[in-house]
Structure formats: structure tokens, C-alpha cells
Amino acid sequence: MTPNADIRAAESLLAFWADAGVEASYADAPIDRMAEGLAQLSARRAAVSAAIAPSAARVPVKPAGPDISQALAQARALAAAAPDLEALAAAIAGFDGCALKFEGASQSVFSRGRPDAPLMIIGEGPGGDEDRQGEPFVGRAGKLLDRMLTAAGLQDQVFITNTVFWRPPGNRTPTPAEQAVCAPFLHRAIQLVGPRMLLLAGAAAAKSVLRSSEGILAMRGRWFDWKAEEGDLELPALPTLHPAFLLRQPAAKKKAWADMLMLSERLSRPHRSPEEGA
Ligand code: URA
Numbered sequence: 001m002t003p004n005a006d007i008r009a010a011e012s013l014l015a016f017w018a019d020a021g022v023e024a025s026y027a028d029a030p031i032d033r034m035a036e037g038l039a040q041l042s043a044r045r046a047a048v049s050a051a052i053a054p055s056a057a058r059v060p061v062k063p064a065g066p067d068i069s070q071a072l073a074q075a076r077a078l079a080a081a082a083p084d085l086e087a088l089a090a091a092i093a094g095f096d097g098c099a100l101k102f103e104g105a106s107q108s109v110f111s112r113g114r115p116d117a118p119l120m121i122i123g124e125g126p127g128g129d130e131d132r133q134g135e136p137f138v139g140r141a142g143k144l145l146d147r148m149l150t151a152a153g154l155q156d157q158v159f160i161t162n163t164v165f166w167r168p169p170g171n172r173t174p175t176p177a178e179q180a181v182c183a184p185f186l187h188r189a190i191q192l193v194g195p196r197m198l199l200l201a202g203a204a205a206a207k208s209v210l211r212s213s214e215g216i217l218a219m220r221g222r223w224f225d226w227k228a229e230e231g232d233l234e235l236p237a238l239p240t241l242h243p244a245f246l247l248r249q250p251a252a253k254k255k256a257w258a259d260m261l262m263l264s265e266r267l268s269r270p271h272r273s274p275e276e277g278a
Contacts (some may be wrong), residue, residue: 071097105166201243
């Protein structure tokens, strides 16, 4: 091959890896991070079991594979035992039942915003910036979300989190199993914050939180009733377009803005008791 052909071949290979979500290279030889993660996992089992509630400690930690029942039982026990948001963040960080934790994420990413916010925003899952900084929606999509919240006068009224708490590799959509094992922590966060309503950013959040298979374009801009799996907590929930989608399709901003105004109008109504509705 001529030197130019070598360069073109190298560029083409790099473009292929970039498309596949590979953003950095640290060594000459490949390393199987998943195998490393599983080894770490067994080493941590004993420590995690000792740190959690006695009934949950009897459930061996196992990242959710095809059968998520053990991981789900443990997530439920850990989430229920968390008395406040700080304890919930620690419980999430120590939870080994979500496979995403062992697929290259550098830390868990739980929340930012007001701990008693009237509005909870739920996104899909952390991306690269969130993985590095440890907070949700801090990258380009998050900055757009912040600008929209500010324009709607809602910037101080939000608590922001995601359906999963570890970055999916290559920013792929989290699987229903990954979302399901994280859901008990999300539900506990809703109980602890006590928002008046939920804003669901994007298809992955709307489908998972509302247990629906409808497309986001059909769901956005309509109010749904979110019901807790256990207990009698119910909240109005509004699906909207994901800010990352708006960055790719700016023409869709008009629809997302209409959703934001609808939300802001409902939030500005006088607060009534839960029995009377939001
Ligand atoms: N997209 C999400 O859904 N959540 C984040 O935290 C960041 C980007």
C-alpha cells in the first residue's frame, strides 16, 4: 500500500470505531472490560451484602441478565431502605445488579436539582459528559434543556434524573431489563422528592416510566397518569421530545416548547392536595 492509502485505511477504520461509539484509545491491545467487571463484581459481593438491609443481604448480587428477579428484589430492598436522597444515591452507587455498571461506566449518575422540586424531569440515561461529571443532563442536550427551563421560568423548580444510572456503552438506548432493575430507585426518588408532576424526556423514558409501547410522537404533549407500582402515589406525567433529538432536528423545538408551556401553565395553577389532583 502507498503511504496515502495507509492513511485513508487508518482514517476509515477510525471513522468505523467512532460510529460504533468508541471515543478514545488507551492501549495498543484490546482489553475485555466486561470480564474485568465480572471479576470486580464477585470481589464486591461480600462487601455489598454486608452493607445492605439484612433481608436484602441474603439475595446474592447478580447483574440483571435474562432473569432480572434477583437484581430487582435487591433494588427494591435497597431503595425502600433509603430514608433520604443522599442515602438513595449511596444505595445506587453500591448496587451491582445493573449490568451497565460493568460495561465501561466510570461512576453512577443519579440526580441534580432541588430535593423538594415540584417538577421531576426523567431522561433516558447518562451520556459521556454525565459519566465524567457525575450529574445528569450536563452535556449539550442538558444545556439546551436548561435554556428551555430558564425561558419557561422553571429553572429553580426541577429535580433531574434518568431511567438508568450508568452510561450505556456508545450511548445506546438502555434495554427494558436495565431500566427495570433501576426503576425501584427511580420510584423511591419520586416518593422522596414528592414532585407535583413528571416530565419524561424522550421515548426511552416515556415508554419505561409509563409502561407503554406507544411512539414518542404520539405520546408527547398529552398528559398521562403515572401510578406507583406499590402504594397509592399517582402523578400527572407529560412525555416530551428529548433535547438530544431537538439538537438533531431543530424544527421539532416548536413542539417541545409547546409541551414546556403546557407544563409551566399546569405548574402555575394553585397547588391543591393530592386528593384533589395537581
Ligand atoms: N440524555 C439523557 O437522557 N440523560 C442525561 O443525563 C443526558 C443525556
